Amino acid sequence: MIELRHVSKSYGPGRFARPVIEDCSFTVEANHFTVMMGPSGSGKSTLIRLVAGFEKPSAGEILVNDRPVTGPGQDRLVVFQESALFPWMTTRENVQYGPRARGELTGTGRARTDFLLEKVGLHAFRERYPAQLSGGMQRRAELARALVNNPAIMILDEPFRGLDALTKKMMIEYYAGLSAESPRTNLFVTTDVDEAIFLANRLLVMSHIPARVREVIEVDLPRPRSFTRILLDGRANALKMAALSLLHEEAMKAFGGGNIPAADFIEAHRRRVAAM
Amino acid sequence: MNAVARRRAPMPRLALTWFRLGAWLRSPKPCLALAGYALLLGFWYLSVEVFKLPRFAGMPGLTSVFHEWTSRNPTYGISLYIPVYWVHILVSLRRIGIAFLLATALGVPTGLMLGWSRAFKEYVFPLFEILRPIPILAWVPLAIIMLPGSELPVIYLTFLASFFATALNTMLGVRSIDNSYILAAGCLGASSLQTFRHVIIPGALPFIFTGLQISVGVAWFSLVAAEMVSGQFGLGYLINTSYTSVEYPTIVIAMLTLGIVGYLSSAMVRLAGHWLMAWRVPQLVTDGRR
Ligand SMILES: Nc1ncnc2c1ncn2[C@@H]1O[C@H](COP(=O)(O)OP(=O)(O)OP(=O)(O)O)[C@@H](O)[C@H]1O
Ligand SMILES: [Mg+2]
Numbered sequence: 429m430i431e432l433r434h435v436s437k438s439y440g441p442g443r444f445a446r447p448v449i450e451d452c453s454f455t456v457e458a459n460h461f462t463v464m465m466g467p468s469g470s471g472k473s474t475l476i477r478l479v480a481g482f483e484k485p486s487a488g489e490i491l492v493n494d495r496p497v498t499g500p501g502q503d504r505l506v507v508f509q510e511s512a513l514f515p516w517m518t519t520r521e522n523v524q525y526g527p528r529a530r531g532e533l534t535g536t537g538r539a540r541t542d543f544l545l546e547k548v549g550l551h552a553f554r555e556r557y558p559a560q561l562s563g564g565m566q567r568r569a570e571l572a573r574a575l576v577n578n579p580a581i582m583i584l585d586e587p588f589r590g591l592d593a594l595t596k597k598m599m600i601e602y603y604a605g606l607s608a609e610s611p612r613t614n615l616f617v618t619t620d621v622d623e624a625i626f627l628a629n630r631l632l633v634m635s636h637i638p639a640r641v642r643e644v645i646e647v648d649l650p651r652p653r654s655f656t657r658i659l660l661d662g663r664a665n666a667l668k669m670a671a672l673s674l675l676h677e678e679a680m681k682a683f684g685g686g687n688i689p690a691a692d693f694i695e696a697h698r699r700r701v702a703a704m
Numbered sequence: 705m706n707a708v709a710r711r712r713a714p715m716p717r718l719a720l721t722w723f724r725l726g727a728w729l730r731s732p733k734p735c736l737a738l739a740g741y742a743l744l745l746g747f748w749y750l751s752v753e754v755f756k757l758p759r760f761a762g763m764p765g766l767t768s769v770f771h772e773w774t775s776r777n778p779t780y781g782i783s784l785y786i787p788v789y790w791v792h793i794l795v796s797l798r799r800i801g802i803a804f805l806l807a808t809a810l811g812v813p814t815g816l817m818l819g820w821s822r823a824f825k826e827y828v829f830p831l832f833e834i835l836r837p838i839p840i841l842a843w844v845p846l847a848i849i850m851l852p853g854s855e856l857p858v859i860y861l862t863f864l865a866s867f868f869a870t871a872l873n874t875m876l877g878v879r880s881i882d883n884s885y886i887l888a889a890g891c892l893g894a895s896s897l898q899t900f901r902h903v904i905i906p907g908a909l910p911f912i913f914t915g916l917q918i919s920v921g922v923a924w925f926s927l928v929a930a931e932m933v934s935g936q937f938g939l940g941y942l943i944n945t946s947y948t949s950v951e952y953p954t955i956v957i958a959m960l961t962l963g964i965v966g967y968l969s970s971a972m973v974r975l976a977g978h979w980l981m982a983w984r985v986p987q988l989v990t991d992g993r994r
Contacts, residue, residue, distance in 0.1 A: 482887055502893045512884040516906035516983045525902070526892035557983040577892065 430456040430479060430581065430615065435488035436638075437474055448474045450638035451488070456581075461607060461614045463624040465671065466634030467679045472617045473509060475639060476585045479615065480506045492581070502530070505579040507587045509617075511566050513558040519569050520545065520554035526577040544572040547606070564595040571603065581613040588623070597655060600626055608652060621675070625668050626653055633674045636681040643674055717982055721975070764953040769960075772953040780951040782942070782958075793961060795937040796927060800969065803859050804923050807866035811919070812912060814867075815874020820904055825875075836868045840926045844933050854935050861930035866919040873918065877911025878904055910984065913977035920973050924966045939965075 437449040448471040456462040466472050477483045479490060481500040490497045492504065513522050521528075523545060527537035545551045548568040550561075558566055567587060574582060587603075588596045600623050607614060607627075618624050624631055624647075631645040649664055658664045728734065745766060751757045753765040764772075772778050776785045783789060817824045818832070840861055847857040885907060889899045931940025939958045946954040 480887075480891065500887070500890050502891075504891075506887070506891050508884050508888065510882075510884060512882070512888040514885060514888075514903065514906070516909070516981070518983075525889070525894075529889070529892055529894040529898050529902070559983065573892070 429458040429493055429613065431491040431494075432475075432479075433489050433491070435475075435478065435485045435490060437471075437478060437483070437486050447638040449478075449485075450640060452640040453488075454632055454641045454644070456613060456615050457630070458613050459611045460629045461616065461627050462630050462632065463616045463618060463628035464632045464634060465618060465621070465624050465675060466639060467636055467675065468619060470634050470637045470678070471639035472634060473585055476506065476583055476615075476617060480504055480583055502526075502577065503579060504581045504583055505574040505577055507570055507574050507582070507584045509585040509587075509589060511558070511563075511570060513566055513569055513573070515558050518555050518557055519550055519561065522558065522569060523554075523572045523576055525573065540576055544576050548572045548602075564591055564599065567591065567599060568602075571606075575606070578610075579612065581615070584614065584616045586617050586619065588618075596620075596623070601655075603627070604651075604653065621668050621671055622655070622658070624671065625649070625658060625664055626655065631667075631671060633671055634678070636678040642678060645671055717979055720982065721978065724978070762952075764956050769953045769956045773957050773960075780946070780954045782946075782951075782954045789957075792937050792939050792942045792958070793965065795935075796931070796939045797965065799855075799859055799862055799931075799938065800920075800923050800927055803862035803927070804866055804920060804969075806859075807863050807870055807919055807923070808916060811867045811870030811915070812874050815871040815912070815915070816878060816900075816904065816908065818871065818875040819878025819908065820900060832868075832871070836872070840865050840929055844930070847930075848934060858927070858930040858935050858938070862923050862927045865922040865926045869918040869922055870912070870915045873915025874908055874912050877908030877915070880911060881907035909977075909981055913973070913981070916973050916977070917970055920970045921966070924962065924969070928962065 432452055432454050435449060435452045436447060438445040438447040440446050452475070464472055464475070474483075478485050479492075479497065481497045481504070492501070513519075514525070517525065520541065524533060524537065524541040527533045527541070542551065545554050548571060550565060550569055550572065553561060553565065558569065561569065571587070588599050591599060604627055614627075616627060628645075628647040631647055632641050633643045633645065634640070635642040645667060647667055649658070649661065649667075749766040751760045752763050753767060772780065773783055775783045778786065781788070814828075818829060819825075843861055843864060844857075847860050851857045851860055881904065885903050886899060889903045894902060927938070928940035928943070931938040932944040935941050939962050942958045943955050946952070946958065
């Protein structure tokens, strides 16, 4: 379980300090799938860095299983927005890096690496370097590299950003399947509503910068979910609309009042969503 | 999928090196390179021996230089058949080898520390930046006073510029590493030392090899400068003595020799780089092989 209590974070020295997160509180339940959505540049990645322990909040506290976060920990594994596979290691070396670094690369460690490589469909490509994999394969390798450590908490910052629509859908279904097999706590950031509704138990809609939770939406749709069923499900669509209109409201603030073309665009988009 | 994967399995390094060599030979590149050489030699031949352009008239011509170079009995005492010629080359190579290895052995760790440890950088970098811009020739008197014999000053001068080039590029290499690699390693449970060994060193390798390329280049530059003022043998020494005794073809022979051994030495560094950084070889290169 992750708990944020009145967390603030600002960047910049002294009076140039610019708040990115202000008085943000929320809870990520254990063994739940919590999805965070928010306008671009609203401070989602910053929040992730705080939860991961890479940076310290300016105020407030972050608790993981009732213990304050003081730095990165192996109970929380982060999959980054950008690919962070080591380019100088093969896929297999990348995936087994965690066990190797901790000196746990024993027979079972190796077997688990092979099992996960098989699971994400990269066993045949295990001796290739990341530059020789496609974008989707790289994302899968990265998931495997995190999952091989069997972390209690997975933190994923837009892990499927930049993939084409079809690959993305497959990856989402795939990850949902993996999570169903071995439940764990997930904190997942995305800007894609369909992705959010598909995965979430709980949806956190973040405000425009400085970030705080604008609204919490419980997504109590049955599992396993499928994209077609969600498309036809009235309740799912209502949730989606609720999330979208909140997001549009926040995005409108991001564009600023003076920007008439942008405001027009959002208004038109809103009508289109409303007419749906 | 398996068949595809097998066909595309990465090649062992040696095979990769041979493959690259073969591809290079089959490409139009060698012909273009030869054409470039021919152009320069043609210009030399025409300007000195055919048209006898004003300032070129006193220069040794192409034919006389090559005649001298390949003569069993050279007029000025230096040719492929004369052992002293090879002694000059070997002495220069030995100095370059020692200085380059020393510069690499000290420069790479220094650069890694400069990039990795903020405290080390605060202490050392200002000093480094004061010493680095001092030209090698300015060091000559001090080197001769400071170090005994004639061999050590030459090696010291050759080492100096190489060391700075290597250290600086290595430092930049460390700082070029994307922070998310370092965060990822920490997240996966790597200690600082492990991060250093598994992320910092391989991540800086491309820059280190750029540094080493520059380093061999400046090593030859400094070596010749140093040999012209100190030392008993070596190609720089040969050029200087030939100049004072008006043996112009020998100067050109020494210059061309420097060009060839310089090219070979930097090609060797490049090859070592490819060898160590197989992960940077784009799949395209290997996919060309059917
Ligand atoms: N290290 C930093 N120093 C100063 N400002 C920063 C820093 N990191 C982030 N910011 C600022 O914080 C804001 C939020 O950035 P962040 O990356 O958290 O947004 P995000 O919600 O993840 O956006 P996106 O969806 O585009 O990834 C941005 O305006 C950015 O300029
Ligand atoms: Mg982000």
